[in-house]
Amino acid sequence: MAPTGSLVPDRRRLRVGLMGGSFNPAHEGHRHIALLALHRLALHEVWWLVTPQNPLKPVAGMAPFAERLAGAREVASHSRIRPSDLETRLGTRFTADTLLALRRRYPTFRFVWVMGADCLPEFSRWHRWKTIFDTVPVAVFDRPSYSLGAMSSVAARHFAKNRVPARAAATLTMRTPPAWAFLHTRRHTLSATRIRHEAASGARAGQRMRG
């Protein structure tokens, strides 16, 4: 059940970054951290887990799943970045459940959860958030304006003792969880929120021109 097109046999000790997201829509910021993750975490692949619905985000304004997945496939355009509908196929909605299911399904793979710094401040609101840290190592990538909030967050403080230095990030997939790193990297300013706002104001301007 690996992402469509995966030719890698299940038995290999594949090092895989799992990057969950709404991808509403996918953009260069996603690609930016996926490429950094491949390099800095010494991964074979990054799987973009396009979520059927983020449990903490409103349903209103969420583009249809098929549209978000198609957009992710277009933006990824890299043989080692694999957009996937795994959560839909597994029937999981919460990250903790997805990770446990993936670990069961691919017992020989080395997974690491990859996310941007904006996720850390709200992480303690995620369903069974401590289980996530206990299931796979976690890599957090810098994102403009979120670094300070991320490091003072409930999750960062709770797992402070389990943090490994960024220079050791390439060893994360080999570590027994909980283990996590914060990577101060080149940052990318783009967000899906901005793209949606720009699309909406473009549409309004078009309406004014026509009216």
Ligand SMILES: Nc1ncnc2c1ncn2[C@@H]1O[C@H](COP(=O)(O)OP(=O)(O)OP(=O)(O)O)[C@@H](O)[C@H]1O
């Ligand atoms: N510019 C970026 N820099 C770092 N991480 C990013 C960036 N854009 C997205 N991410 C990360 O990618 C994952 C999926 O993000 P998501 O699909 O929600 O995009 P988003 O731009 O944050 O969307 P929205 O603005 O709608 O919240 C998250 O872990 C998020 O932190």
Ligand SMILES: O=C(O)c1ccc[n+]([C@@H]2O[C@H](COP(=O)([O-])O)[C@@H](O)[C@H]2O)c1
């Ligand atoms: O499991 C949860 O409770 C949970 C709460 C919020 C977000 N997530 C996951 O976090 C990932 C990033 O979500 P998003 O919408 O910020 O791109 C995506 O895989 C979501 O399913 C998961």
